[in-house]
Amino acid sequence: MSCCFLDLFAVQLLLECLIKGSSKKIITKEEWEKKLNDVKIRKEDMNKLVMNFLVTEGYVDAAEKFRKESGTEPDIDLATITDRMAVKKAVQCGNVEDAIEKVNDLNPEILDTNPQLFFHLQQQRLIELIRNGKVAEALEFAQEELAPRGEENDILQQSFLEELERTVSLLAFEDVNNCPVAELLDISQRLKTASEVNAAILTSQSHEKDPKLPSLLKMLIWAQNQLDEKAAYPRINDISTATLEDPGV
Amino acid sequence: MAQENDVIGLHFLELWRFNSKAAAAAATATTSTSSSSKEDAEFEEEPTELDTFNSSGMFSVVLSDKLSVQYPTVNLHGHDVGVVQANKPAPLKRLVYYFEIFVKNAGAKGQIAIGFTASGFKMRRQPGWEANSYGYHGDDGLLYRGHGKGETFGPTYTTGDTVGCGINYSAQEFFFTKNGKVVGTVAKDVKGPLFPTVAVHSQNEEVTVNFGKDPFVFDLKAFEAEERRKQQMTIDKISISQNASYEIIRSYLQYYGYEETLKQFDMASRSTVPPIALGQENGSSDTEITYAMNHRKTLRQLIRSGEIDDAFDKLRMWYPQIVQDNKSAMCFLLHCQKFIELVRIGKLEEAVVFGRTEFEKFYRLTEVDDLVKDCAALLAYEQPLKSSVGYLLEDSQREIVADAVNSMILSTNPNIADARVCLHSCLERLLRQLTACFLEKRSLNGDQGEAFYLGRLL
Structure with a gap:
């Protein structure tokens, strides 16, 4: 009974294929499951993948x-994760000065060799001063610590100067939350800076800056899309449950 | 019920067998005969020289280096083309295949061509003039594919030029180069083996072919890197839910009963900025998978530290149905592990006694015959760890038993209808799907393009 049902299903797919004029190969769920069973994934490799995620994302206790x-x-x-997370957390909470100090304690080369990161941290510091209404301090900091970096004549320095101007313009608005540069005060700006520092520290420890799992998930979606062009087969549409769908055309 | 248990038990026996002595022996056997071990499967013969047998006889002379070809006479008509194919077709299992020619002498008319032709190609015609052939011609710079009328393509080429031709398997196109620069690409709509082909067609024409023995003028490495980068960029652009990774990690920890890790992971994710909203949409599957978490954790710990008797006791107490059938695959796994642990701590006599009583009932089951033999063989060695059955003493063997018990307990959940859903974590299902998609795509593509090894990505 169930076998007969399956065949009908395949015939229906085949008909749809013919009508649409495509020459897609049809792979039934049964056939596909056989193929899946031939794929052996080592437990050790999966464990490594999980560990890589925990480490890169900074889940030190886990x-x-x-x-x-x-x-x-x-x-x-694992000890280096605690330090890295402390830096990240400091930026996320707006304690940029503290974060810079901690990065330098970890490895002074990180900021020395990465002017863009250093600028973004200084910019974040300026943003925090403005957020806290410390106008005079903010101006002094912008002019003395940030501006001189923008005078040299290269493209990177030029872009720093533009960013600096954009940031300082926060001071020109009464209602900063509704001004054209309000996004600088958003929490997302802190997160952006925090993840930039995080990535730089990981790179300095010769570790990849991104965990492997998300890119494998993207690769899965890509591989499925590629195979779609050639075949109708059971896809996984919901990644978080990983359930196999029935093959559609 | 007994059948369901067997699905799980047999699955893990299969995993064991994957590591076993017989599997290792089979792998070495195939390596030495160079048939199907992983790396050898990717080895393909590639063109090394010109085919001196199957060329157009009097209208071309392949010189003794088998890499140079000359046109010896005065051509009288269009059918007097001197065509030479390579000795082997272009290999398939790579990202790009490429070869080059150097025009030593453009001769009277410079009617030189480079391209690919199928195996039954007529040896008196220019590549591109016939069906299933492609050619870039030096005298007019046109591209010919399948008939005598060419299409505007690239510059002409003559004495002193280096011209190349390649197949880009990922884009499914041919590309041609002149003096190190790509001049154009054309879709590859032909299947089956393709031979690198050169043609000469007027007096004194002479070209030398480079199948890669000498460095190419064209930077093939950079071209390949660019192709990979383009592919990676399309992949990077795909957006996935921010929480997807968290969910998958979480369900992995739940699935295997890594309870302590899960606790820490959940605690930390709650305090991240921005906080991660987990397990809200699918709360129901959450409770299913946390099923018996604490028991599963305890049993894993016991098995991982080699305390099989204790694990047995706990199972008898908590899940008597699992160990009820003394001849089940699950009991077999546990008994074997007990034996292995006795060997590990050097209690060989005890192991012998235990083996005699326990293995007897399994020995008649032919399907575990090989595994029983592996276990028993441990007794033969003074240093069993270094023997061919040493794998039994590694952590991975304990892991298999622990995972089997874990799956078995999960399957006792009355909410689970099909025991097979207990066999794999969500992460494993995704990785299997990923691999299967790549393998299937490649096989539907006539095995063209690079092989996919998940291990390389991990």
Whole structure:
């Protein structure tokens, strides 16, 4: 009975294919599951993938527990995660001065070799001063600490100067929350800066700045789209449940 | 019920077998005969020289280096083309295949051509003039595909020029180069093996072919890198839900019963900025997967530390149905592990006694015959860890048993209709789908393009 039903289903797909004039191969759920069963994923590799995520995203306590529970060794010294997360957190909370100090404690080369990051941190510091209504302090900081960097004549310095002007213009508006540059005061600006520092620290530790899992998920979507052109097969549409759909055309 | 149990038990026996002595022996056997081990499967013969047998006889002379071709006489008509194919077709299993010619002498008319032709190509015609052939011609700079009328394509080429031709398998197109620069591309709408082909057609014409023995004038490495970058960019542009990764990690921890990790992970995700909203949409599946989490965690810990008797006791107490059938695959796994642990701590006599009583009932089951033998073989070695069955003493073997028990407990959840859903975590299902998609796409494409190894990405 169920077998007969399946066949009808395949015939229907085939007809749809013919009507649409496509020459797609049809792979039934049964056939596809066989193919899936031939794929062997090593538990060890999955554990590594999970550990990589925990470490890169800074879940130090979870990484520590995972090491114990699964026997997976992290690909970085766990102690460095705590330091990295402290920097990230400081930026997220608006304590930029503190963050800069912490980065330099970790490795002074990070900011020395990365003028763009250093500028973005200084810019964030300026934003925080303006947010807190410290107008005089903000002006002094902009002119003495930030402006001189913008005088040199290259493209990077030019873009810094433009950013500086944009940031300082926050001071010109009464209602900063409804001004053209209000986005600078948004929490997302802090998060952007925080993740930039996070990435720079990871790079300085010869670690990839992004976890592998999200890019594998993107690759899955891409691979499915590519295969769509050639075949009708059971897709996974909802990544978080990973359920196989029935093949459509 | 017994059948359901078997689905899970047999699955994990299969995983064991994947590591077993027989599997390792099979892998080495195939490597030595160079048939189907992973890396050898990707080895393909590639063109190395010109085919001196199947060329157009009197109208071309392949010199003794088998890489140079000359036109010896005065051509009388269009059918006197001197065509030479390479000795092998272009290899398929790579991103790009490419070769170059150097025009040593454009001769009387410079009617030189470079391209690809199918295996049954007529050896008296220019590549491009016949069906299933493509050619870029030096005298007019036109591209010919399938008939005698060319299309505007690139510059002409003559004495002193280096001209190249390649197949881009990912874009499914041919591309041609002149003196290191791409002059154009054309869609590849032909299937089957394609031979690098050169043609000469007027007196004194002479070209030398480079199949890669010497460095190319064209920067092939940079071209390949650019192709990969383009592909990566399309992939990067795909947007996925921010929470997807968190959800997957979380369900992985739940699935395997990594309870402590999960606790820490949840605590930390709650305090991230911005906070991550987890498990709200699918709260129901959440409770299903946290099923018996604490029991699963405890049993994993016991098995991972080699305390099989304790694990057995707990199972008998909490889930008697799992260990009820003494001859089930699950019991077999646990008994084997007990034996392995006895060997590990050097209690060989005890192991022998235990083996005699326990293995006897399994020995008659032919499907586990090989695995019983692997276990028993541990006794033969003074240093079993270094033997061919040493894999049994590694953590991965304990892991298999622990994962089997974990799946088994998950399947006792009355809300689960089909035991097969307990076999894989969400992450594993995604990775299997990813691999299967790549494999299928490549096989539908006539095995063209690079192979996909998940391991390389991890």
